[in-house]
Amino acid sequence: MITLHDMTLSGNCHKVRLLLNMLALPYQIQPVNLGGGEQHSPEYLQRNPFGQVPVLDDNGFTIRDSQAILVYLAKRYGGVPWWPDDAYHLAQIAAWLSTAANEIANGPALLRVHHKFGRDIDLARAQQTADKVLGIIDRHLQSQDWLVGDTVSIADIAVYPYLALAPEGGITIGEYTNIIAWFQRIRALPGYVAMPGMWQVQIN
Amino acid sequence: MITLHDMTLSGNCHKVRLLLNMLALPYQIQPVNLGGGEQHSPEYLQRNPFGQVPVLDDNGFTIRDSQAILVYLAKRYGGVPWWPDDAYHLAQIAAWLSTAANEIANGPALLRVHHKFGRDIDLARAQQTADKVLGIIDRHLQSQDWLVGDTVSIADIAVYPYLALAPEGGITIGEYTNIIAWFQRIRALPGYVAMPGMWQVQIN
Known part of the structure; x- marks a missing residue:
C-alpha cells in the first residue's frame, strides 16, 4: 500500500497527489500536523531528516522530497510516457x-x-x-x-x-x-x- | 563533441567536470565571462534562459542546470553503475x-x-x-x-x-x-x- 505523509495546503504534497491520481494509483493519506510540530518528532525525522512534507511510503520504501517522489512514481508505475x-x-x-x-x-x-x-x-x-x-x-x-x-x-x-x-x-x-x-x-x-x-x- | 560552457571557479561547473573526467569523456571548455556579463547576452540566454553556468552541448543537444547535466551524462554514457x-x-x-x-x-x-x-x-x-x-x-x-x-x-x-x-x-x-x-x-x-x-x- 502507498501512504502519503501529507499536508492538505502544501503545494509540494499536491504535486504527489496529482501524479498519484493521474496514474490512478490507490493510496492512503497520513496527515502530518505541521502546526503542532509533528514534522520535528524523532519518528518523523526518521522518515525525513529535513522535517518536511511530503514523504511517500510504498510498502516500506520511504522517499522524501516531492521531486524525488515524482521520479519514483513515474519510473515505477508510469511507463515510458511518464518516464x-x-x-x-x-x-x-x-x-x-x-x-x-x-x-x-x-x-x-x-x-x-x-x-x-x-x-x-x-x-x-x-x-x-x-x-x-x-x-x-x-x-x-x-x-x-x-x-x-x-x-x-x-x-x-x-x-x-x-x-x-x-x-x-x-x-x-x-x-x-x-x-x-x-x-x-x-x-x-x-x-x-x-x-x-x-x-x-x-x-x- | 561535448562542449562545456564553463566558469573555472563555479562549483556547479565543477560537478560536471568531475563526472566528465570520471567517465573519461573527451570534452572542450568554452569559458563564459561572468564578470563581463556574457551570461546575459542574447546568444547565451538562447542556451540557458536562466543566464547561468554550466551549460553542456553534446553535438547540438543543449542542457542547462548542473544536476540535469549529471543526469544526462550518467544516463547517456555512465551505464548502470552511474544510472x-x-x-x-x-x-x-x-x-x-x-x-x-x-x-x-x-x-x-x-x-x-x-x-x-x-x-x-x-x-x-x-x-x-x-x-x-x-x-x-x-x-x-x-x-x-x-x-x-x-x-x-x-x-x-x-x-x-x-x-x-x-x-x-x-x-x-x-x-x-x-x-x-x-x-x-x-x-x-x-x-x-x-x-x-x-x-x-x-x-x-
Missing part, C-alpha cells in the same frame, strides 16, 4: 525538477508562505526570483504546450502547483497568458485534482 | 539532486558567493540553511560510505563541490568528520579532479 528512456529528454525533465526545487520554492512558493502563513522572508528577493522564473516559463510555453517534449511529464507536475497557487502569494498570474493556457491543458488531463486557492478561470 | 534502473534507487538520487539545487545552493554555496565574491545576502538565513544541511549529511554518512546505496552516484557528485568549497564560505567543515571521510573516498576515485579552494587534508 522516457532517452537521456536528453530525461535531462530536460531533470532541469525543471531543479527549477521546482530552487527558483519556484524560493520565489512563488515562498511568497505564498509569507502572505498566507505570515512567515518572515526577504520579500524583495523572493519577488525578484518569482518574476524571473515566471517570465522564463511563460516565454518557454509560448512555442510549446508542455515544459518538455510534446506531452505532459513530471516536469509539468513539479512546476504546476506553486504557479497555480501564486495568487495566494500576491502574484498577478493572469498576466502570464501562456502559463494560463498551460494551466487549462493540465486541468483537462484525466485524474486532475484541484486544491483550494488555485487560480480559477474568470467567468465573465 | 541505476531501480525506481527506489533513482528516487533517492533525485532527492539529493533536489538538496543540491536548493539547500546546498542556498546554504554553503551562497555563503561562498558572499565571502569570496562579495554578494549581499541574508547571512543569517544562509548560515542556518548550511548548518542544517551539513548536519543532516554528516549524520547520513555516519552509517554509509556514499549518499545512496553502496557505490558512488551522481548524488555524491552533485553535493560534493560546494561542501569541499565550504571553507571559502567561512564554514569550519573539518568539524563534520563523516563528511571529511567521504571527501577522501571521493578523492580516491579514478578521474577525480580538484579545484582551488577545496578543503585539503591537514598534514601535521
Whole structure:
C-alpha cells in the first residue's frame, strides 16, 4: 500500500497527489500536523531528516522530497510516457525538477508562505526570483504546450502547483497568458485534482 | 563533441567536470565571462534562459542546470553503475539532486558567493540553511560510505563541490568528520579532479 505523509495546503504534497491520481494509483493519506510540530518528532525525522512534507511510503520504501517522489512514481508505475528512456529528454525533465526545487520554492512558493502563513522572508528577493522564473516559463510555453517534449511529464507536475497557487502569494498570474493556457491543458488531463486557492478561470 | 560552457571557479561547473573526467569523456571548455556579463547576452540566454553556468552541448543537444547535466551524462554514457534502473534507487538520487539545487545552493554555496565574491545576502538565513544541511549529511554518512546505496552516484557528485568549497564560505567543515571521510573516498576515485579552494587534508 502507498501512504502519503501529507499536508492538505502544501503545494509540494499536491504535486504527489496529482501524479498519484493521474496514474490512478490507490493510496492512503497520513496527515502530518505541521502546526503542532509533528514534522520535528524523532519518528518523523526518521522518515525525513529535513522535517518536511511530503514523504511517500510504498510498502516500506520511504522517499522524501516531492521531486524525488515524482521520479519514483513515474519510473515505477508510469511507463515510458511518464518516464522516457532517452537521456536528453530525461535531462530536460531533470532541469525543471531543479527549477521546482530552487527558483519556484524560493520565489512563488515562498511568497505564498509569507502572505498566507505570515512567515518572515526577504520579500524583495523572493519577488525578484518569482518574476524571473515566471517570465522564463511563460516565454518557454509560448512555442510549446508542455515544459518538455510534446506531452505532459513530471516536469509539468513539479512546476504546476506553486504557479497555480501564486495568487495566494500576491502574484498577478493572469498576466502570464501562456502559463494560463498551460494551466487549462493540465486541468483537462484525466485524474486532475484541484486544491483550494488555485487560480480559477474568470467567468465573465 | 561535448562542449562545456564553463566558469573555472563555479562549483556547479565543477560537478560536471568531475563526472566528465570520471567517465573519461573527451570534452572542450568554452569559458563564459561572468564578470563581463556574457551570461546575459542574447546568444547565451538562447542556451540557458536562466543566464547561468554550466551549460553542456553534446553535438547540438543543449542542457542547462548542473544536476540535469549529471543526469544526462550518467544516463547517456555512465551505464548502470552511474544510472541505476531501480525506481527506489533513482528516487533517492533525485532527492539529493533536489538538496543540491536548493539547500546546498542556498546554504554553503551562497555563503561562498558572499565571502569570496562579495554578494549581499541574508547571512543569517544562509548560515542556518548550511548548518542544517551539513548536519543532516554528516549524520547520513555516519552509517554509509556514499549518499545512496553502496557505490558512488551522481548524488555524491552533485553535493560534493560546494561542501569541499565550504571553507571559502567561512564554514569550519573539518568539524563534520563523516563528511571529511567521504571527501577522501571521493578523492580516491579514478578521474577525480580538484579545484582551488577545496578543503585539503591537514598534514601535521
